[in-house]
Amino acid sequence: MKKQVIAVCGPTATGKTALGIELALRYGGEIVSADSMQVYRRMDIGTAKATAEERARVPHHMLDVCEPWEDYSVSRYVQEAAAVCDRLLAEGKLPVIVGGTGLYIDSLLSGRDFAARDAGDEGLRAALSADYDRLGGEAMLETLRAFDPERAARLHPGDKRRIVRAIEIYRLTGKTITRHDAETRALPPRYEALTLALSFADRADLYARIDRRVEQMVRNGLFEEVEGLLAEGLSPACTAMQAIGYKEAAQALRGEMTREEAVALIQMNSRRYAKRQLTWFGRNPNARWIRWEKEPDLAQALESLTEMKK
16 A cells, blocks of 8 residues: 655745645645654744644644754654654554655655664774864764775865764674765655645745744734743754754844844845755656746645545
8 A cells, every 4th residue: 555645845934834734634634744843842932833833734744853952863754754654554544744854854865774874882982083183083983984985085174073973883884974865765665645736937926925923923022922932041042053044033032143143144044045945856757846926826726636535
């Protein structure tokens, strides 16, 4: 039996949540979020998480699955999201994967195996890190080059983390990252996906919509949300607080810029992120693009998909 899913992807502020809900309602499905920041609890406004009303219409999964101080990984996401999708399929329901984190979506759909990458030994890593500090990046790259010249050629001597990690994985598993990636690419896809990518016919309309969304987030209490997280003792340096919207708001709350400057910076960084998302999803030759005019037209999009099988 084929494991069929729908994936709704695209840049921020393109109506993914709204279309995902309508698709789930029409085809007997439930939403599986694919957003690297919506996994964090109490980070709702700045991540544009589905509202309580939206979640009441259709069950949502992979939201609020960890605390903001945790370092959430793509491998953990794939493990947990795949379990959700498989359960829904077993129940005869259609998983509708919705989000803008391309790495999460691609990794979930592809069947990627993170076993080798998840291997780790803190003692070995610490020793290799000390070797890097003592010998330098070029010497460590030479060590890596001896058994994985392809990966070594892709790394800069200053990229300590990736150099150390590549050597660590090889020492622990006997496999290079290059071999692991090649084996992963050879795996059959985990799911058969209809991938819908959303954008706007005119990029200026996308950027204007992003700017308006940021302004609405501020009216909804973005700064207060960030203030509450910091009051909990959450470090401004943790991964969750590096998200667009949170980092800039925290800077304003510390007096490093005005709130108006922070809002303008959030808008600019969001537009830049949307451009990167377009590049990422544009590489998928199987994506079916829906490009809105001035505003998303959900009825028209659904009408165009009437031939889609459940």
